[in-house]
Amino acid sequence: MKKIVSLIAAMTITLSLVACGTDSAAQKEAESTPAEAATEAAADSTDSSKTYNVGVIQLVQHPALDAATKGFQDALVEKLGDNVTVTIENASGDNATCATIANTFVSDNVDLIMANATPALQAAATATNSIPIVATSITDYASALDIEDWSGATGVNVTGTSDLAPLDGQAEMLNTLFPDAKEVGLIYCSGEKNSLYQAKEITKYLEKYGYNVTDYTFADSADVATVVQSACGSSDVLYVPTDNVAANAAETINNVALTAGIPIVAGEEGICKGCGIATLSISYYDIGYNAGLMAYEILVNGKDPATYDIEYATEFTKEYNKSIADTLGIKIPEDYVEIEME
Incomplete structure (x- = not known):
């Protein structure tokens, strides 16, 4: 009888220890900071081994567009480091060359196209309706893409930033x-x-x-x-x-x-x-940089360009x-x- 009582007591202590351990783990999880939780979530959602190929079509070389392209590239490299390859092609002001570059990027099956200036955007949008396009240095997306009912997003595979000053x-x-x-x-x-x-x-x-x-x-x-x-x-x-x-x-x-x-x-x-x-x-570097952040959201977090509102400069x-x-x-x-x- 004493042996049975001793066995029951031992089992009770063991169960108590297990329960305490569970409570301690739960308490530790509850006490973790929001920042730590966010960091862990980001780590879970980002595949550090995945690489991305991004093609840039820049209409012509001049200071404003150069600054926008640099801002875009800087943002992506800051976010993705060696996991992104950015290929920049300059069309030298020729619309037909924009189309050639866009078609090449589509054939190469790049993960995203950045279009810098309206003719570059129009060429990219004509070349593909599936590859995400992030544009910059665009004054008015509605007129550039012939969108009659404008709601703030394009409704197609295009989003980006605008260079419209008031x-x-x-x-x-x-x-x-x-x-x-x-x-x-x-x-x-x-x-x-x-x-x-x-x-x-x-x-x-x-x-x-x-x-x-x-x-x-x-x-x-x-x-x-x-x-x-x-x-x-x-x-x-x-x-x-x-x-x-x-x-x-x-x-x-x-x-x-x-x-x-x-x-x-x-x-x-x-x-x-x-x-x-x-x-x-406005700062063309800044709108290019913000376009780069938008590209990151699309590539890594799966944001849909069709419903991603166009972003505008806020400082002049x-x-x-x-x-x-x-x-x-x-x-x-x-x-x-x-x-x-x-």
């Missing part, structure tokens, strides 16, 4: 600097949908300030000098939106406009460096080109930041 702010800047001007000329490439969109929108705001607004468009870089000369002959001030052809021809625009003594308000910093007196600018800077301002003898308000010239 056009009402650009018009206000022009009015602050040139309140006595009467005629405003808009200079842009007729083949760029983003430029057409900007011209249409800023015209509304400029007309509210009482300006007469005239569009002066060129088909390609060969027409730029002639078009700018015509615009200078009939305008008090010019506005150049974010436009890839104009950005590439900024020196030509500057040579004509500066000789004529006509100031230019620019849609972004790169154009302002080349030919503008002032701009309300009033900048001016001191050299051009001094040459034209125009005084710039103190709250403008001088552009650092390279």
Whole structure:
């Protein structure tokens, strides 16, 4: 009988120890910090052995697009390290080359395509409806992709970041600097949908300030000098939106406009460096970087580009080109930041 009692006592102690151990483990799990839990979850969801191939189509080489591509690449490398290979192809401003690059990336079965500028996006979207596309340096995705019912996301295999600076702010800047001007000329490439969109929108705001607004468009870089000369002959001030052809021809625009003594308000910093007196600018590096973070979410966490809302810049800077301002003898308000010239 004593042996039986002893055995029962031993079993009771053993069960108590097991229960205590279970309670201790549960308590330890409950006491783990949210940060530790998040880290463990991230480790579980990310396959450190998986590698990704990303193809970048950049329309043309100029400072704004270069900065966006660098930001994109930096973000992906920071997130994925050696687990990502980024192949960058430059189309040298040719739409047909954009299409060739896009088709090559599709044939190579890359995991994601980054399209830098509208023609690059249009080429990529034409080449594939299955490979995810993240774009940047796009002013208006709806017009670029012919989407009539815009809800904030594309509804297809495309998402990305926009380079749209507030056009009402650009018009206000022009009015602050040139309140006595009467005629405003808009200079842009007729083949760029983003430029057409900007011209249409800023015209509304400029007309509210009482300006007469005239569009002066060129088909390609060969027409730029002639078009700018015509615009200078009939305008008090010019506005150049974010436009890839104009950005590439900024020196030509500057040579004509500066000789004529006509100031230019620019849609972004790169154009302002080349030919503008002032701009309300975004950081192209930042929108490229944010596009890289979006690409990471798609590649690693399975986010759907079709429902991934387009992201917009939230910070804008009033900048001016001191050299051009001094040459034209125009005084710039103190709250403008001088552009650092390279």
